[in-house]
Amino acid sequence: MQQKKGVAILGSTGSIGTQALEVIEAYPDFFDLQVITAQSNAQLLIEQAKKFQPNAVVIVDDTLYSTVKEALSSEDIHVYAGKEALCQVVEFNEVHVVLTALVGYAGLKPTLAAIDAGKDIALANKETLVVAGEIVTQRAREKGINIYPVDSEHSAIFQCLVGEFHNPIEKIYLTASGGPFRGWTTQQLETVTKAQALKHPNWTMGAKITIDSASLMNKGLEVIEAKWLFNLKPEQIDVIVHPQSIVHSLVQFTDGSMKAQMGLPDMKLPIQFALTYPDRFTTDFPRFNFMDYPQLTFEQADRTTFRNLDLAYEAMNRGGTAACALNASNEIAVQLFLEEKIGFLDIARTNEWVMNEASFIQKPSYEDYVAIDAMSREIAFTKHS
Ligand code: NAD
Ligand code: MG
Numbered sequence: 001m002q003q004k005k006g007v008a009i010l011g012s013t014g015s016i017g018t019q020a021l022e023v024i025e026a027y028p029d030f031f032d033l034q035v036i037t038a039q040s041n042a043q044l045l046i047e048q049a050k051k052f053q054p055n056a057v058v059i060v061d062d063t064l065y066s067t068v069k070e071a072l073s074s075e076d077i078h079v080y081a082g083k084e085a086l087c088q089v090v091e092f093n094e095v096h097v098v099l100t101a102l103v104g105y106a107g108l109k110p111t112l113a114a115i116d117a118g119k120d121i122a123l124a125n126k127e128t129l130v131v132a133g134e135i136v137t138q139r140a141r142e143k144g145i146n147i148y149p150v151d152s153e154h155s156a157i158f159q160c161l162v163g164e165f166h167n168p169i170e171k172i173y174l175t176a177s178g179g180p181f182r183g184w185t186t187q188q189l190e191t192v193t194k195a196q197a198l199k200h201p202n203w204t205m206g207a208k209i210t211i212d213s214a215s216l217m218n219k220g221l222e223v224i225e226a227k228w229l230f231n232l233k234p235e236q237i238d239v240i241v242h243p244q245s246i247v248h249s250l251v252q253f254t255d256g257s258m259k260a261q262m263g264l265p266d267m268k269l270p271i272q273f274a275l276t277y278p279d280r281f282t283t284d285f286p287r288f289n290f291m292d293y294p295q296l297t298f299e300q301a302d303r304t305t306f307r308n309l310d311l312a313y314e315a316m317n318r319g320g321t322a323a324c325a326l327n328a329s330n331e332i333a334v335q336l337f338l339e340e341k342i343g344f345l346d347i348a349r350t351n352e353w354v355m356n357e358a359s360f361i362q363k364p365s366y367e368d369y370v371a372i373d374a375m376s377r378e379i380a381f382t383k384h385s
Contacts, residue, residue: 007275008099008114012037012038014103017036021052025052033054035054035055035095045059045068049077056092058082086109090119091113095114097120098110105128105328116143118143120146122275123150129228132366148274152267154225155270160249164259167254169232169253172232174219174239174240175239175240179213215344217330221312223239240298241299246265248270266285307349324364324372324373329376359375
């Protein structure tokens with residue numbers, strides 16, 4: 001029998017993580033869950049560990065170590081705590097692929113550790129490529145490992161490229177739902193509440209990416225993610241708003257032909273494809289029905305009202321540490337918005353401010369990214385304290 005695929009899920013208690021566990025549960029002969037991790041949701045982590053019997057779990061918040069350790073004391077499961085442990089568990093021999101389903105800059109170090117250990121990456125944690133795409137993709141090339149996209153748009157592009165890897169791409173179109181505030185004016189956005197921003201029309205996701213989707217920062221981050229995943233120039237990447245979220249993205253080839261990947265919005269499909277590529281496994285997910293969507297529509301993004309998209313293009317054009325600064329600022333601004341300390345439009349204002357104030361390094365080392373990330377967080381905080 002073929003060896004099972006050993007999987008580590010960083011961030012198993014989140015939106016992507018829990019859906020990934022559903023995928024793994026559906027194919028017990030194919031997957032072997034080795035590692036699961038969580039920041040602070042100890043109860044769900046314990047529950048998942050009891051059910052799936054992984055080799056190891058990590059609770060990043062080390063004040064919860066004894067809670068998890070005691071709850072799993074009668075199980076044959078190793079329990080670790082602290083963020084450094086994330087970098088160690090991805091190195092286990094039995095792990096073949098690491099699904100990065102944790103949120104934010106925190107994903108960078110464990111992703112690099114996994115690559116250095118020769119593990120394939122199923123990448124949901126787009127912030128890692130936004131912050132340090134150059135180092136991450138270069139190390140992956142050197143190690144000969146693959147980075148399989150989990151983000152639905154990038155999975156769509158990847159699916160369109162299967163069988164076309166030798167054919168040059170002319171450009172790609174990333175589709176965007178437009179979020180809950182599509183068509184709103186700056187004046188209307190000034191008084192938007194946290195509850196309104198957390199209501200995404202088509203997807204149920206973690207809080208940070210939901211706010212990013214409402215502010216179009218998510219699409220900006222995805223543009224940079226696409227640059228690194230598919231080795232594209234900024235001018236080869238375009239964004240088109242498609243409110244139904246059925247066409248997940250498109251590739252245009254040099255003969256003018258365009259390929260799109262379509263389906264109902266369900267993250268389990270791109271998660272599964274990232275883990276089973278090049279195969280497609282049969283699912284019973286609901287199928288698309290044309291009569292439910294007699295019209296698929298497309299429109300331009302409103303880049304004047306939603307500044308974050310252009311800020312991302314600007315960061316991508318500047319290169320170096322510009323996107324690292326933008327990401328750090330955005331993580332702080334989103335956190336402050338979720339704590340109801342700043343308004344919705346202050347997110348983009350903060351990001352623009354930090355991008356201009358933070359130091360810039362054109363050819364950064366890993367340590368430079370760490371320093372610029374910390375500095376940018378500080379500048380973002382200071383602006384609002
Ligand atoms: P989430 O908030 O639902 O889950 C995040 C997970 O990461 C949790 O398990 C949490 O315990 C863990 N975590 C949080 N902070 C951490 C830290 N500092 N260190 C270690 N672990 C930490 O988030 P999500 O919506 O599942 O998103 C995860 C990633 O996937 C993000 O980068 C997001 O942009 C990307 N993504 C999500 C979706 C989606 O549909 N949810 C779609 C595309 C891409
Ligand atoms: Mg996406």
